[in-house]
Amino acid sequence: xxxxxxxxxxxxxxxxxxxxxxxxxxxxxxxxxxxxxxxxxxxxxxxxxxxxxxxxxxxxxxxxxxxxxxxxxxxxxxxxxxxxxxxxxxxxxxxxxxxxxxxxxxxxxxxxxxxxxxxxxxxxxxxxxxxxxxxxxxxxxxxxxxxxxxxxxxxxxxxxxxxxxxxxxxxxxxxxxxxxxxxxxxxxxxxxxxxxxxxxxxxxxxxxxxxxxxxxxxxxxxxxxxxxxxxxxxxxxxxxxxxxxxxxxxxxxxxxxxxxxxxxxxxxxxxxxxxxxxxxxxxxxxxxxxxxxxxxxxxxxxxxxxxxxxxxxxxxxxxxxxxxxxxxxxxxxxxxxxxxxxxxxxxxxxxxxxxxxxxxxxxxxxxxxxxxxxxxxxxxxxxxxxxxxxxxxxxxxxxxxxxxxxxxxxxxxxxxxxxxxxxxxxxxxxxxxxxxxxxxxxxxxxxxxxxxxxxxxxxxxxxxxxxxxxxxxxxxxxxxxxxxxxxxxxxxxxxxxxxxxxxxxxxxxxxxxxxxxxxxxxxxxxxxxxxxxxxxxxxxxxxxxxxxxxxxxxxxxxxxxxxxxxxxxxxxxxxxxxxxxxxxxxxxxxxxxxxxxxxxxxxxxxxxxxxxxxxxxxxxxxxxxxxxxxxxxxxxxxxxxxxxxxxxxxxxxxxxxxxxxxxxxxxxxxxxxxxxxxxxxxxxxxxxxxxxxxxxxxxxxxxxxxxxxxxxxxxxxxxxxxxxxxxxxxxxxxxxxxxxxxxxxxxxxxxxxxxxxxxxxxxxxxxxxxxxxxxxxxxxxxxxxxx
Amino acid sequence: xxxxxxxxxxxxxxxxxxxxxxxxxxxxxxxxxxxxxxxxxxxxxxxxxxxxxxxxxxxxxxxxxxxxxxxxxxxxxxxxxxxxxxxxxxxxxxxxxxxxxxxxxxxxxxxxxxxxxxxxxxxxxxxxxxxxxxxxxxxxxxxxxxxxxxxxxxxxx
Numbered sequence: 001x002x003x004x005x006x007x008x009x010x011x012x013x014x015x016x017x018x019x020x021x022x023x024x025x026x027x028x029x030x031x032x033x034x035x036x037x038x039x040x041x042x043x044x045x046x047x048x049x050x051x052x053x054x055x056x057x058x059x060x061x062x063x064x065x066x067x068x069x070x071x072x073x074x075x076x077x078x079x080x081x082x083x084x085x086x087x088x089x090x091x092x093x094x095x096x097x098x099x100x101x102x103x104x105x106x107x108x109x110x111x112x113x114x115x116x117x118x119x120x121x122x123x124x125x126x127x128x129x130x131x132x133x134x135x136x137x138x139x140x141x142x143x144x145x146x147x148x149x150x151x152x153x154x155x156x157x158x159x160x161x162x163x164x165x166x167x168x169x170x171x172x173x174x175x176x177x178x179x180x181x182x183x184x185x186x187x188x189x190x191x192x193x194x195x196x197x198x199x200x201x202x203x204x205x206x207x208x209x210x211x212x213x214x215x216x217x218x219x220x221x222x223x224x225x226x227x228x229x230x231x232x233x234x235x236x237x238x239x240x241x242x243x244x245x246x247x248x249x250x251x252x253x254x255x256x257x258x259x260x261x262x263x264x265x266x267x268x269x270x271x272x273x274x275x276x277x278x279x280x281x282x283x284x285x286x287x288x289x290x291x292x293x294x295x296x297x298x299x300x301x302x303x304x305x306x307x308x309x310x311x312x313x314x315x316x317x318x319x320x321x322x323x324x325x326x327x328x329x330x331x332x333x334x335x336x337x338x339x340x341x342x343x344x345x346x347x348x349x350x351x352x353x354x355x356x357x358x359x360x361x362x363x364x365x366x367x368x369x370x371x372x373x374x375x376x377x378x379x380x381x382x383x384x385x386x387x388x389x390x391x392x393x394x395x396x397x398x399x400x401x402x403x404x405x406x407x408x409x410x411x412x413x414x415x416x417x418x419x420x421x422x423x424x425x426x427x428x429x430x431x432x433x434x435x436x437x438x439x440x441x442x443x444x445x446x447x448x449x450x451x452x453x454x455x456x457x458x459x460x461x462x463x464x465x466x467x468x469x470x471x472x473x474x475x476x477x478x479x480x481x482x483x484x485x486x487x488x489x490x491x492x493x494x495x496x497x498x499x500x501x502x503x504x505x506x507x508x509x510x511x512x513x514x515x516x517x518x519x520x521x522x523x524x525x526x527x528x529x530x531x532x533x534x535x536x537x538x539x540x541x542x543x544x545x546x547x548x549x550x551x552x553x554x555x556x557x558x559x560x561x562x563x564x565x566x567x568x569x570x571x572x573x574x575x576x577x578x579x580x581x582x583x584x585x586x587x588x589x590x591x592x593x594x595x596x597x598x599x600x601x602x603x604x605x606x607x608x609x610x611x612x613x614x615x616x617x618x619x620x621x622x623x624x625x626x627x628x629x630x631x632x633x634x635x636x637x638x639x640x641x642x643x644x645x646x647x648x649x650x651x652x653x654x655x656x657x658x659x660x661x662x663x664x665x666x667x668x669x670x671x672x673x674x675x676x677x678x679x680x681x682x683x684x685x686x687x688x689x690x691x692x693x694x695x696x697x698x699x700x701x702x703x704x705x706x707x708x709x710x711x712x713x714x715x716x717x718x719x720x721x722x723x724x725x726x727x728x729x730x731x732x733x734x735x736x737x738x739x740x741x742x743x744x745x746x747x748x749x750x751x752x753x754x755x756x757x758x759x760x761x762x763x764x765x766x767x768x769x770x771x772x773x774x775x776x777x778x779x780x781x782x783x784x785x786x787x
Numbered sequence: 788x789x790x791x792x793x794x795x796x797x798x799x800x801x802x803x804x805x806x807x808x809x810x811x812x813x814x815x816x817x818x819x820x821x822x823x824x825x826x827x828x829x830x831x832x833x834x835x836x837x838x839x840x841x842x843x844x845x846x847x848x849x850x851x852x853x854x855x856x857x858x859x860x861x862x863x864x865x866x867x868x869x870x871x872x873x874x875x876x877x878x879x880x881x882x883x884x885x886x887x888x889x890x891x892x893x894x895x896x897x898x899x900x901x902x903x904x905x906x907x908x909x910x911x912x913x914x915x916x917x918x919x920x921x922x923x924x925x926x927x928x929x930x931x932x933x934x935x936x937x938x939x940x941x942x943x944x
Contacts, residue, residue, distance in 0.1 A: 023878055023881075027886075030883055030889050031870060031878060032861065033819070033820070033862045033890050035887075039814075039824065124804070206823070206887045254886065256825075256886070257885040259921070286824075289827050511885025511886065675881050676881065679927060682926040682927065684924075685924055709826065711828060718915045718929070719913060719916040723926075724926060
């Protein structure tokens with residue numbers, strides 16, 4: 001596909017189709033404090049739930065005495081694992097085919113695990129009652145890293161599984177071992193790296209929560225929930241709780257950020273629903289920040305080794321990587337079933353070579369479970385980080401400029417569609433154009449000259465680059481499913497008689513602006529002004545089935561469904577137009593908003609008139625109405641890419657590094673709303689910077705979570721966050737209906753390596769080859785002094 | 788304890804426990820749900836309100852401490868039927884995504900512009916640095932405040 005510097009809109013600003021930076025329709029309610037988040041849902045008679053969590057990381061659960069808690073005024077129930085077990089709900093399936101304790105029955109396996117729940121008339125009373133519950137634990141050795149977990153004498157964490165004798169959660173491989181061995185055998189040079197991509201937490205500003213309302217007379221369960229995937233969650237609720245699916249309505253109202261954190265089903269949701277069912281009143285549970293950070297789905301925690309085989313000229317011959325995943329106590333990663341390490345095998349990145357082999361193993365530890373794809377398409381972030389760090393180190397080792405090394409090894413535009421050594425078929429790309437744009441924007445050659453002079457003066461500065469390729473938009477149904485549900489998505493479009501429309505989606509925004517951008521897709525395809533189209537999502541009773549929003553799949557999959565359903569209606573509109581214009585359908589020309597008779601442009605009919613006729617004067621051989629639904633099964637994934645360049649200044653006395661410049665050139669195909677795309681990139685770059693600079697979750701040797709609040713778990717404020725300079729190229733996806741690729745995660749995927757490469761570039765001449773993230777000042781200082 | 792708080796120009800009275808947090812009084816007792824809870828520890832600023840014109844984090848203040856005070860929440864930002872310039876700026880410059888931090892961000896921005904009508908970028912970044920946004924990277928929040936400052940200046944000039 002031809003790469004352009006930007007996409008020119010085909011519709012007028014009044015129609016507001018693809019390419020217009022429309023202001024967001026959802027903003028009006030948020031600006032006036034009229035959003036409706038889960039914690040804003042209050043129902044008559046509603047009760048409140050609080051959760052008692054384990055203070056220790058690994059222990060036998062000896063006894064729970066809740067009698068004193070039950071005596072407190074306002075307490076209706078104390079739910080324990082024993083009670084849940086009576087209803088066969090003490091355990092639940094995870095998204096990765098494991099089981100997870102809802103409330104502990106046998107052991108606690110991580111600090112913060114759910115032990116008991118209090119249901120009370122008020123949250124303050126519920127919290128008071130937690131302190132009156134007496135739990136007797138018999139402590140066991142906590143395992144706080146996967147290396148210890150795999151030792152022969154390590155205590156067994158999953159004693160709940162009859163046939164399990166070790167702490168291995170999964171093993172997996174991809175690529176071709178023999179071909180990779182052969183590539184390494186003939187290599188002139190091998191460059192290796194060993195690094196830890198540390199545990200992090202998505203920590204959206206709104207924590208997770210639920211209001212469960214099971215009606216005692218009808219049995220209808222209306223569940224307001226912080227859900228990125230309401231339809232899939234309804235099905236899982238039906239399977240877990242044994243409730244008839246038609247009696248479950250999941251409403252995911254306004255969501256205060258997700259970033260993967262709101263993909264899994266958490267124990268609190270299950271207990272609140274069960275409590276509402278048993279008591280007959282609505283039950284609310286909203287996490288505290290500490291609950292969110294210590295118990296819900298984390299991201300990353302991969303120990304990675306990687307090696308590149310190079311020939312004499314610096315051409316890459318092959319890549320070998322081995323991974324060890326710290327899984328926590330239950331294997332509850334959210335990812336497609338067939339891919340136990342997610343889509344990590346995109347690790348060959350933007351580079352053209354023949355052989356790659358990936359091996360991976362997961363280990364249980366006494367930490368919170370739930371390796372979610374934190375603003376990333378299933379481990380693509382870890383993969384991108386590893387290859388881009390390897391590229392930097394390889395260039396350094398052979399004494400070549402990292403940009404030149406990339407240029408020499410890039411997949412070339414004429415090679416697309418490109419089949420990667422691990423089996424992906426990249427749809428389109430032009431990596432060198434994006435890289436050159438970033439280099440021109442930042443003034444690359446001048447910076448290199450400045451760097452050389454600075455080294456003479458003993459001043460440290462670094463220029464770091466990352467040229468990432470993502471794989472997003474899961475995905476084709478033949479390959480991708482979650483818990484057996486194929487990863488298609490859907491859109492239903494109803495054009496009303498007055499020409500206004502409502503679009504109902506299977507995907508669900510958490511702030512990405514779907515109510516604006518998906519209306520723009522319809523505007524593009526039907527010529528109905530975007531402002532005349534209401535977008536509805538997140539309510540399973542009123543939207544078609546879909547797998548939800550994560551892994552940058554809304555635009556690639558839900559956006560495809562939206563374009564396709566609009567095209568279905570356009571086909572029908574053509575027949576109605578032919579009827580109105582007394583012409584044959586083939587003799588009509590379409591332009592956004594109207595059909596006209598070929599050769600007589602004055603003889604035309606607008607989409608609004610066609611919509612009216614669909615209900616008042618439709619052709620006799622057509623059904624009435626202008627409504628439709630489409631379930632879109634994408635033919636392939638999409639492959640956004642870009643180049644990020646970071647310039648840092650580094651103080652050798654303190655190890656502190658500061659970002660002087662950050663240039664980001666993204667190519668996400670056609671941009672539906674450029675303003676919103678830029679906003680997504682800003683946010684992603686900030687999260688990438690955060691992980692490179694400060695943001696991680698650690699545990700002490702007893703398994704206490706360090707980072708259980710925003711004073712210990714550092715997320716960047718406006719003061720630390722660097723300024724960003726954005727550029728774009730546009731290489732449309734050839735298979736996507738509107739050529740879009742998805743963008744929500746590119747910047748989080750691509751940027752961490754650019755920041756770290758900049759620090760390494762500043763120190764490489766001293767012999768420093770790696771510092772793990774977060775690149776904290778003390779780590780930098782030690783690296784300088786140990787070099 | 789009996790308390791009276793003037794919220795957005797309306798007197799609210801409530802009988803609260805001494806330990807009741809101001810944010811709970813605002814959200815649950817007074818029914819104003821635009822003030823959000825993000826961290827419980829004064830770190831994120833989602834619960835920011837103006838107490839007698841000063842930005843305060845209402846998750847770490849007792850309701851009884853606001854007895855007799857005038858509180859402004861996001862619901863009180865509008866100027867008559869119109870959005871304030873800060874509110875308009877957030878919409879114009881795409882200064883919000885999920886909207887959860889937005890009320891607090893707009894309240895500290897409003898207080899900043901009261902004190903400093905023509906802030907530099909650093910002034911703005913410092914003023915909002917007690918408030919966390921996980922979506923925008925702050926870029927467009929800064930632009931939103933600059934937009935509002937320009938509008939305010941235009942009106943005065």
